[in-house]
Amino acid sequence: MSHVETLVPNDAAPTRLPVRVPLVTEPWGLLKSLNAARQNVLSIIPQIATRQPMVSGKTGKRWHMVMDPDAIRHMLLERLEEYPKSDVTKNLLRPAIGESLFVAEGAHWRWQRRAAAPVFSHRNVMNLAPIMTAAAERSAERVAAAGPRAVDMFDEMVRATFDVISDVTFSGGGGFDRDAVHKAIDAYISEAGKISLFDILGFPDWVPRPGRMMSGAALKQMKGVADQSIEQRRHGGRAKAVPDLLDLLMAGQDPETMRQMDTGELRDNLLTFIVAGHETTALTLGWALYLCAFDPQVQDRARAEAQSVLGQRAATGADVEALPFIRQIVDEALRLYPPAGIVSRTAQAADTLGGREIRPGDTVMIPIYALHRNHLLWDDPDAFRPERFADRKAVPRYAYLPFGDGPRICIGASFALQEAVIILATLLARFRFRPVPGRDPKPVMILTLRPEGGVWLQADPA
Template sequence: MSDKAAPHDAENDRPDASTVAGDMGDAPRLPVRVPLVTQPLGLLGSLRAARRNVLEILPELAVKQPIVSGRMGIRWHMVMDPEALRRVLIEKLDDYPKSDVTKNLLRPAIGESLFISEGAHWRWQRRAAAPVFSHRNVAGLGPVMTRAAEYACRRIAAQGTAPVNLADEMVRATYEVIADVTFSGGKAFDRDAVHRAIETYIAEAGRVSLFDILGLPGWIPRPGRLFSSRTLRQMKAVADDAIDSRRARDTPPGTPDLMDLLLAAEDPQTGRRMNDRELADNLLTFIVAGHETTALTLGWALYLCAFDPAIQKAAATEAIAVLQDRAATPADLDALPLTRQIIDETLRLYPPAGIISRSAQAPDRLCDRDIRPKDTIILPIYALHRNRLLWRDPDRFDPARFADRKTIPRFAYLPFGDGPRVCIGATFALQEAVILLATLLSRFRFSEIPGRSPNPVMILTLRAEGGVWLNVSPRH
């Protein structure tokens, strides 16, 4: 291992939520970022920081070193070394299942779905669902994304010269997409109510508890997550009703949607299909993840385009030349390289899953450091994507980094994870993001509002607290 990757012994390194990492001084202006911290927080301080913004517990050393370790109720190791990440995500996958904290946060809503399950139960579901998200099937869902892009443009145009919260607009657009590709042709339902239920669950149940930090068993109730039962019942009732309605439908549609594909999905090795509970859990997983993460990416991408007008102008020129006053389609993606690079760089700077974690099941060594069973392995994607050993000027917005993807080390860039558990919907999300962003940039100019920069805050996902407020003006 090179000197750059030598482990730093930081057993006592703790972040201080009040410390700002680095002083910009006369340096070039940079997009908003979370101030990483340098001094001990202690147990209660860490809890307060994590409940406010999980990223506030990240030490500044995480962007300077390949590994940082400590103890806070449980032993933990933050890993930013690509080779160590390869070992966790691929070579020793079964020895590093998802952590109990992650499962405790999400299991009430999405059960033993693909995102939560482990071992054989995960493998058969993955084999069954993988063809659903094949390139051909995802491209077939493109017209829904194109239509959502047109509707978003109309809504934004209707707001005239008033500032627009693009975070809200992108949530609405991506929710329309996931609802249409999931429930098309089914019984009518209150989409706004379902969306509110999802938002409420994330806000109420997604905050880390002191019991999580202490590593207490999942069967012990977490304060603050006990009042989500009505929200959960509402979410699950919609999924159950949609499945029942689709099973009762006599005539299948000409083009299968996500629900049709899931109902027909089967494990190619065993022929097993999902029962109604498994279908409902996975539907809710795809609904929550399928619009939340893409909406966040688009909101941040529009902020970055407003932050750098020159890049925005170049991307708009590209989009106008390709689209010529129509919305983008999957057939346009190869002709929109700069738009895709903006999405890639946005996912680097503001990864929706800013932190993921695993629980070690067997002794191991990562970066020459001993890993013990039950240690928590933290993959701080936000810090990995800004690690100075891996990226030049990591806090700068520079889509050109991705002009040649071969120059990006595979395990230095993990917006969708990697290995067998890589996000199954990554192709869907990227297609949707490029279609929507290119369409919007071809129709509108976006500019910053002084004093209203978004604030990156992570609860379950990395959101712009308070929204992404921009001035918007038509290009034509």
């Protein structure tokens, strides 16, 4: 629902709820499901998935939606190899990011993960924090310069996080056209991200996809920019004291095989980090700002915390630990609006999940959007309550999966969380955000869960 709902539980005062996706209340056929999925993937999730541990059905092929934490743990940790990413997911993403960490399976994934893991060590992430601080400062300056009028804060967060990812990826790189890469990424997501009927029906990858063909030029340009930057770095050397992500990736080595990434592997993983590393954090920040405007009491408490630590300066990496409530807002935004609202796996072997038979070839989905709003796992799940993360140990591990879990947990999670807290704290310390009447964002997922229509907020000096 794209409006703010009001529920009246028993005789209590009305409870306002932030925007949410209207879920399915009756079975749909293949074509209706496909049409709905092309508009909003989350709209195919049945409402009952927020009140059951598992839902199964058949739409062209057998599928299961799993919301039971023990069954999810079984899939993501204990039987990882038997539940690889679905062919649909791979077909959508492979043209853009090749056999990078996000798509690769088995031994090819394992060696890349071992080589890339040190890139996102605590030390390296902290070393990159000044870039996040500088981007937060520039963002605050742009919001202030916009004057007393409504600002699309999602668009602003996309710009701020792209500043960060491009600076930590290609710092000091000559010839790096940020606008070209940014436009190429958006073009690919908007065209290739729409689920193809061919993918749903399991056609082989060599059958041309209309959306994929339309985005070929943008992809070629994006890969060309990355390849050029890698080659320049190889031959040009660098004198900067703090290595960026490209330096760290180029230096990375699998400790078991001593293998290092070649240019193609470096490019595919760089593009993965660029695509995933800026849009997902921008989404988290956009939704967090919407929620703060939605609940002025939460916003006031967060502002008091930010101002007590920062005054009017921008937040730094060293401040993050002193901003626990800001972090709770980020966590709650990720619960209500997880960037990857649904993930899909293809079962490779016979198994049992939640007491149900799983056959080879079955599609097994974890609808993270429904998992995070499941009434069996969360108290008042549709409400915005950051304090539920005050004690993170009390949150069941496989009930909260904004970054996935198990061996394939998002490699950049600590980077993203640090960046989100730095930018959110900086903005809340300086501005009071108010919603614009009639301009509520609509949660729509194509590849990621975006606020359709933008996050339009009035930004007044705090």
